[in-house]
Every structure is written in C-alpha cells, then in structure tokens.
Amino acid sequence: MITAHLPAGYVLYRLLPRGYQNAPWILPAALLGAILPDLDLIWFYFIDERAVHHHRYWVHIPGFWLAIAAINLPLIKVVWPRFMPAALAFFAALLVHICLDSVVGDVLWLWPFSTEMFALFTVPASHDSWILSFLTHWSILFEVAIWIAAAALFWTRP
Numbered sequence: 260m261i262t263a264h265l266p267a268g269y270v271l272y273r274l275l276p277r278g279y280q281n282a283p284w285i286l287p288a289a290l291l292g293a294i295l296p297d298l299d300l301i302w303f304y305f306i307d308e309r310a311v312h313h314h315r316y317w318v319h320i321p322g323f324w325l326a327i328a329a330i331n332l333p334l335i336k337v338v339w340p341r342f343m344p345a346a347l348a349f350f351a352a353l354l355v356h357i358c359l360d361s362v363v364g365d366v367l368w369l370w371p372f373s374t375e376m377f378a379l380f381t382v383p384a385s386h387d388s389w390i391l392s393f394l395t396h397w398s399i400l401f402e403v404a405i406w407i408a409a410a411a412l413f414w415t416r417p
C-alpha cells in the first residue's frame with residue numbers, strides 16, 4: 260500500500276458506531292494509527308540506507324503491537340477511561356495499516372515464532388522502478404477504492 264493508509268484511517272473512523280465517533284481524540288488517533296508504521300521510512304531511507312526491508316522494522320510487526328496493546332489498553336482503561344475509545348481506534352488503525360500492507364507487501368505475521376514474511380499477492384518487477392511496478396499492478400485499484408470510499412464518506416458526513 261502506497262497512498263491509501265490515511266484515507267483508510269478515515270474510513271475506519273467513519274465505520275465506528277456514531278457514539279464512538281464523538282469520543283475525545285478518536286479521529287486523530289485513528290489517523291495517526293493508520294500512518295504511524297510508515298514513519299519508519301525516514302529511518303529506512305536516511306539512516307539505514309535501505310539495508311533492511313522496512314516491513315522488518317518493529318513498527319510493521321503485528322506481534323510487537325499486540326504486546327504494546329496488551330500492556331497499554333488495560334492501563335488506559337483504568338487510568339484514562341475516557342480515552343479508551345481513542346486507544347482502541349489507534350490500535351485498530353495500526354492493524355488495518357499492517358493488513359493493507361500485507362495485500363502486496365511482506366509482513367512478519369508470525370513473529371516472534373517465525374521470521375517468514377507473508378503477502379497475499381506479489382507484484383512482479385514489471386518496470387525498472389519499483390514504484391512504477393506497483394502503480395501499474397491491478398492492486399492499485401484497491402488503493403483507488405479506499406480513496407473513493409474515504410472521499411464519499413467525507414462528503415456525506417453528517
């Protein structure tokens with residue numbers, strides 16, 4: 260997934276029950292969770308010099324976020340219960356991000372039990388540029404559909 264993570268966060272927010280959509284900080288939490296894993300691209304390009312696939316960084320590993328959620332959600336529920344909906348939206352958006360990445364990108368779904376990476380589909384290197392290969396692959400229609408859904412939900416918001 261190249262461009263549709265942020266609109267996917269918005270779609271997630273809009274699919275929440277109406278009562279939750281008004282919870283404090285829930286929209287920023289959903290949008291942040293939707294894009295947070297890809298902030299590792301800064302490290303990937305400017306520090307690591309593309310030495311390791313960025314989907315191997317901890318922010319793209321579902322098992323890591325599962326552990327973080329298991330530790331933090333009970334704490335938030337006790338200490339800041341009014342922010343629990345935002346916290347749930349944040350972690351749900353993270354999961355959506357990683358699921359969307361896994362459509363045509365490798366993800367360490369079984370970490371820490373395995374370091375094998377899984378993707379639903381593989382994008383063949385049809386062009387010299389990886390981005391052109393992705394942009395000309397049928398899976399780009401999935402991204403377009405997410406953008407259209409987010410735009411439709413935005414323009415029809417109550």
Ligand SMILES: [Zn+2]
Binds near residue numbers: 356
């Ligand atoms: Zn990602």
